[in-house]
Amino acid sequence: MLAYLLRRLAWGAVTVVGVLLFLFWLFFLYADPQDVARRALGEKAPPEAVAQWLANHGYDKPAVWNPAAPLDTRLADHLRRMLTFDFGKSDADDTPIAARLADGIGPTLSVTVPLLLLGLPLAVSLALLVAFFRETYIDRAGVVLSVLAMSVSILIYILGGQFLLGKVLRWFPISGFDPDPGVVLRFLALPVLVGLVSHLGSDVRFYRAVFLEESNRDYVRTARAKGASDARVMARHVLPNALIPVLTNVSLAIPFLFTGSLLLESFFGIPGLGSITVEAIHANDFATLRVMVYLGALLFVAAQVLTDVAYTLVDPRVRLG
Amino acid sequence: MEGHVAGNLGAAALVLLLAFAAWRVRGSRRGRERFGEIVRRRPWASAVVALYLGVALLDSFAWIDAAAPGTVAAPRSLLDRVFPADFGERSYSAPLADAEFYGGEPLAHPGRHLLGTDILGRDVLHLALGGARVALLIGGVTSLLAIPLAIAFGVAAGYFGRRVDDVVFFVLSTLASIPSLLLLVALVMVLGRGTLQVCVALAITSWVGFCRVVRGETMKLRELDYVQAARALGVSDARILARHVVPNLGHLVVITFVLTFSQLVLSEAILSWLGVGIDGSWGQMIDQARDELARDPVIGWNLGAASAALFGLILAVNRLGDAVRDVLDPRTLRERAG
Numbered sequence: 001m002l003a004y005l006l007r008r009l010a011w012g013a014v015t016v017v018g019v020l021l022f023l024f025w026l027f028f029l030y031a032d033p034q035d036v037a038r039r040a041l042g043e044k045a046p047p048e049a050v051a052q053w054l055a056n057h058g059y060d061k062p063a064v065w066n067p068a069a070p071l072d073t074r075l076a077d078h079l080r081r082m083l084t085f086d087f088g089k090s091d092a093d094d095t096p097i098a099a100r101l102a103d104g105i106g107p108t109l110s111v112t113v114p115l116l117l118l119g120l121p122l123a124v125s126l127a128l129l130v131a132f133f134r135e136t137y138i139d140r141a142g143v144v145l146s147v148l149a150m151s152v153s154i155l156i157y158i159l160g161g162q163f164l165l166g167k168v169l170r171w172f173p174i175s176g177f178d179p180d181p182g183v184v185l186r187f188l189a190l191p192v193l194v195g196l197v198s199h200l201g202s203d204v205r206f207y208r209a210v211f212l213e214e215s216n217r218d219y220v221r222t223a224r225a226k227g228a229s230d231a232r233v234m235a236r237h238v239l240p241n242a243l244i245p246v247l248t249n250v251s252l253a254i255p256f257l258f259t260g261s262l263l264l265e266s267f268f269g270i271p272g273l274g275s276i277t278v279e280a281i282h283a284n285d286f287a288t289l290r291v292m293v294y295l296g297a298l299l300f301v302a303a304q305v306l307t308d309v310a311y312t313l314v315d316p317r318v319r320l321g
Numbered sequence: 322m323e324g325h326v327a328g329n330l331g332a333a334a335l336v337l338l339l340a341f342a343a344w345r346v347r348g349s350r351r352g353r354e355r356f357g358e359i360v361r362r363r364p365w366a367s368a369v370v371a372l373y374l375g376v377a378l379l380d381s382f383a384w385i386d387a388a389a390p391g392t393v394a395a396p397r398s399l400l401d402r403v404f405p406a407d408f409g410e411r412s413y414s415a416p417l418a419d420a421e422f423y424g425g426e427p428l429a430h431p432g433r434h435l436l437g438t439d440i441l442g443r444d445v446l447h448l449a450l451g452g453a454r455v456a457l458l459i460g461g462v463t464s465l466l467a468i469p470l471a472i473a474f475g476v477a478a479g480y481f482g483r484r485v486d487d488v489v490f491f492v493l494s495t496l497a498s499i500p501s502l503l504l505l506v507a508l509v510m511v512l513g514r515g516t517l518q519v520c521v522a523l524a525i526t527s528w529v530g531f532c533r534v535v536r537g538e539t540m541k542l543r544e545l546d547y548v549q550a551a552r553a554l555g556v557s558d559a560r561i562l563a564r565h566v567v568p569n570l571g572h573l574v575v576i577t578f579v580l581t582f583s584q585l586v587l588s589e590a591i592l593s594w595l596g597v598g599i600d601g602s603w604g605q606m607i608d609q610a611r612d613e614l615a616r617d618p619v620i621g622w623n624l625g626a627a628s629a630a631l632f633g634l635i636l637a638v639n640r641l642g643d644a645v646r647d648v649l650d651p652r653t654l655r656e657r658a659g
Contacts (some may be wrong), residue, residue, distance in 0.1 A: 018495030046626045151636035153590045156628045163614045296500040
């Protein structure tokens with residue numbers, strides 16, 4: 001067990017290093033520093049200002065190899081900053097990135113956590129219902145509705161939700177955010193609702209496939225042969241065994257919990273990490289974007305390691321080979 | 322090379338490719354049966370996809386007419402030629418209106434704009450039809466980049482195993498661990514704006530899934546008796562791959578292509594909204610129209626046309642994709658029999 005854990009952790013660390021090297025190639029080797037500076041300062045910036053900016057942000061150092069001081073390179077700086085979570089300044093306005101992230105995490109979690117907590121039971125129970133009535137009109141209607149729902153772009157869900165529920169029916173404010181606990185729910189209701197609906201189609205379809213695959217197994221046929229009712233077979237036999245792929249799917253959503261939804265947050269004016277990312281895109285702020293990509297990948301790898309370890313605890317069939 | 326010349330060549334290549342595929346399908350009994358089965362299962366979706374393809378092809382063949390004195394001639398496609406050359410108005414007009422929406426000035430083409438005009442006075446029906454070419458371009462170019470890459474790396478990793486597999490698996494898991502929208506945005510930011518750049522970014526994010534599927538299937542194929550027999554007979558690796566492995570991946574490529582296509586088009590819509598999409602796409606129309614619902618009175622035809630065009634294609638491709646998977650994938654057949 002310990003050997004497996006260590007091997008899994010080592011593989012996760014290798015992946016994170018791979019991500020860091022990829023980001024280094026993309027943002028420091030492929031992207032020309034002169035170009036990055038011009039984008040931050042404007043096309044007509046004088047050369048001195050560009051040189052000053054490059055020095056301020058560490059873009060003027062040698063990329064990989066510095067014979068005078070081996071650790072004074074962009075690669076070394078990049079790795080040190082990312083691994084110690086000392087993210088430095090934004091490329092756009094020189095504010096410290098870590099402080100902005102700390103401000104944004106609260107609003108982001110207040111959208112994504114309800115989204116996950118409400119969305120998962122909703123999608124799983126709808127999928128169970130559809131799978132229970134497999135090969136009937138309910139099943140066929142459920143599948144067609146899921147495909148209809150997943151064919152709509154999330155942009156249209158957001159614009160439609162804002163227009164219908166915010167402007168025409170006036171149930172919710174169209175956008176905005178206020179951390180005051182008395183009114184925060186009013187602002188969160190619409191983004192959470194839109195987020196729920198936009199994911200429902202593909203989630204129900206996926207979970208339905210999982211449940212159907214599980215209910216074709218031999219042990220389910222045995223349970224039926226014993227005389228267990230359809231409802232009992234679903235609840236006692238299919239659901240617990242299908243939870244593993246369901247949990248895998250949930251673990252894939254963990255990085256999203258923290259990085260937030262770019263679209264929901266910026267459309268609804270929620271000052272979370274998703275909005276920070278969108279602002280970074282509009283401001284050509286490569287430093288912030290780099291940090292967000294890295295954090296997303298780091299959370300993903302961590303979630304994968306945790307899920308794999310959890311499997312070995314839950315499912316005795318998973319070999320530790 | 323000028324843009325419209327490249328477009329003509331690309332469209333001609335696509336027509337040749339479609340003709341070749343049709344010839345191959347017609348040539349074999351199994352091909353005819355499977356194609357017929359897909360169309361029988363999804364008649365509507367097939368017809369809609371064919372319609373979009375037709376509109377996109379119409380919009381792909383373009384040439385320049387001699388310019389009137391004092392103007393610059395621009396290439397006009399077959400689709401553009403369906404509409405009058407000076408079909409623009411000055412600003413918004415409602416569908417089939419006789420006057421401008423704000424101000425009530427008479428239109429140059431009263432009652433002729435079936436879906437109205439947008440803020441710059443462009444005909445919305447024309448714009449929405451033009452988006453079909455962009456959507457198919459996104460799916461086509463991205464797949465053209467991603468599929469060969471995925472097959473090359475997936476087959477190499479699955480067939481040779483060991484070190485090759487370790488390296489490919491490392492690259493795959495590295496790219497797969499970056500949340501795809503963030504990766505896509507970072508790539509487009511660094512690569513820059515433009516059709517090819519966006520397609521390259523989409524290809525880098527989407528080849529990972531392709532490659533995993535190909536790698537897994539190759540691992541299974543290399544253990545099959547006929548491949549083992551070929552190895553025992555001393556057939557070279559290159560020949561085994563070309564004769565016995567790659568041809569057996571065809572159905573997977575088709576299935577994955579159809580299932581990925583709608584994701585690519587939807588991703589481009591999100592990129593458009595972030596300001597880094599492709600000119601003329603439905604995503605860009607939606608992005609430009611997003612403030613129109615907040616106006617009073619509401620302007621809905623612009624957003625409605627782009628949304629409906631996007632939704633129609635994605636829905637048809639999704640429905641068709643399910644049928645393609647059911648018919649071509651031997652696994653689903655076995656499940657049904659068992």
